[in-house]
Amino acid sequence: MPRDPLIGIVGKPSSGKSTTLNSLTDANAKMGAFPFTTIDPNRATGYLQIDCACARYGKEDLCKPNYGWCSKGKRHVPIELLDVAGLIPGASQGLGLGNKFLDDLRQADALIHVVDVSGTTDSNGKATRGYDPLQDIEWLQDEIRLWIEGNLQKRWGTIVRRHTATKSPIVETLRAQFGGYGANMNMIAKAVDSIPDLPPLEEWDNEWITKMVKAFMKVKFPTVLALNKIDHPDADKNVSKILLKYPDTRAVLTSAITEVFLRKLAKQNYIKYEEGTEFIDTLEDLGEESGLKPLDEKLMQRVENIRDLVLYRFGSTGVVQVLQEAAKVLDLVPIFTVRNIQTFTE
Numbered sequence: 001m002p003r004d005p006l007i008g009i010v011g012k013p014s015s016g017k018s019t020t021l022n023s024l025t026d027a028n029a030k031m032g033a034f035p036f037t038t039i040d041p042n043r044a045t046g047y048l049q050i051d052c053a054c055a056r057y058g059k060e061d062l063c064k065p066n067y068g069w070c071s072k073g074k075r076h077v078p079i080e081l082l083d084v085a086g087l088i089p090g091a092s093q094g095l096g097l098g099n100k101f102l103d104d105l106r107q108a109d110a111l112i113h114v115v116d117v118s119g120t121t122d123s124n125g126k127a128t129r130g131y132d133p134l135q136d137i138e139w140l141q142d143e144i145r146l147w148i149e150g151n152l153q154k155r156w157g158t159i160v161r162r163h164t165a166t167k168s169p170i171v172e173t174l175r176a177q178f179g180g181y182g183a184n185m186n187m188i189a190k191a192v193d194s195i196p197d198l199p200p201l202e203e204w205d206n207e208w209i210t211k212m213v214k215a216f217m218k219v220k221f222p223t224v225l226a227l228n229k230i231d232h233p234d235a236d237k238n239v240s241k242i243l244l245k246y247p248d249t250r251a252v253l254t255s256a257i258t259e260v261f262l263r264k265l266a267k268q269n270y271i272k273y274e275e276g277t278e279f280i281d282t283l284e285d286l287g288e289e290s291g292l293k294p295l296d297e298k299l300m301q302r303v304e305n306i307r308d309l310v311l312y313r314f315g316s317t318g319v320v321q322v323l324q325e326a327a328k329v330l331d332l333v334p335i336f337t338v339r340n341i342q343t344f345t346e
């Protein structure tokens with residue numbers, strides 16, 4: 001049986017990986033049982049929001065999922081997330097935590113690359129001002145590529161000799177090399193097919209190897225950018241730059257810290273907040289019968305700022321959407337099983 005999909009959260013130190021992970025995993029008490037029993041410290045279960053089949057049939061009352069939960073026709077499906085820490089420029093050469101992060105990465109089926117668009121942290125995560133986050137997108141992809149390329153080049157002579165001796169198809173030879181990254185035959189075939197005019201493997205020079213690794217990365221590690229810290233005043237210009245340079249990249253604007261804060265306020269019963277939306281309601285909006293606690297002036301001001309600077313401007317904090325975008329690249333198809341399609345039970 002194929003294993004459950006795993007989404008890796010990557011990015012330089014202090015870009016907001018842990019905050020993003022927390023904002024996605026702090027599920028409320030409504031959640032049901034979920035399938036991941038042992039979870040190591042950098043793993044957590046996030047909840048992917050999808051439209052539930054119950055709403056199509058007006059059967060919201062009957063909807064009692066075994067995993068996650070359903071609220072007003074929105075199903076929250078558990079999905080495993082992995083915080084891949086320790087990635088800095090030069091990691092593929094052993095800097096920082098070195099190859100440890102790359103080993104973690106192997107298990108991931110898609111990546112969320114958290115980019116700090118406030119420009120207040122340099123490439124090593126140290127506080128600065130006016131840093132250009134465009135660089136972060138490039139070096140992160142480069143580190144992954146250099147790691148895979150390095151592993152290939154170390155054995156290239158042997159790989160070519162064996163390939164020639166066994167007269168294997170390219171896909172077969174590469175499977176032996178890329179299998180360790182959790183890639184299957186289909187993925188490798190897809191990567192090979194995507195390169196036009198690919199010569200026989202024994203003729204590949206470094207340039208062809210790079211092309212192959214890049215094609216493989218696209219298939220094995222499809223990446224969504226979380227352009228994080230959009231609440232910061234310098235974020236706008238950096239976001240525009242990134243979207244202009246990478247128009248085809250999947251990118252979502254996020255403010256992970258805002259999501260964490262809103263979920264906390266909701267849990268403490270100060271606000272009603274529908275995750276993934278722009279709507280927050282306070283006691284002032286809903287009245288005494290809502291049972292909400294009153295906000296003091298300072299908290300009220302913070303909530304107003306969040307409304308103005310994040311929710312109304314961007315439509316949401318973006319974290320729910322970033323997970324949806326990552327799930328999209330995995331081509332997952334939700335199946336809603338019922339025992340009986342007349343009564344919709346079980």
Ligand SMILES: Nc1nc2c(ncn2[C@@H]2O[C@H](COP(=O)(O)OP(=O)(O)OP(=O)(O)O)[C@@H](O)[C@H]2O)c(=O)[nH]1
Binds near residue numbers: 012015231257
């Ligand atoms: N303004 C703002 N700050 C944020 C946001 N998300 C995270 N931060 C802050 O950025 C800093 C780093 O966040 P972390 O989540 O610890 O970053 P990380 O990428 O996990 O860092 P490492 O553990 O060092 O790899 C913290 O001070 C957060 O409060 C955001 O959306 N907006």
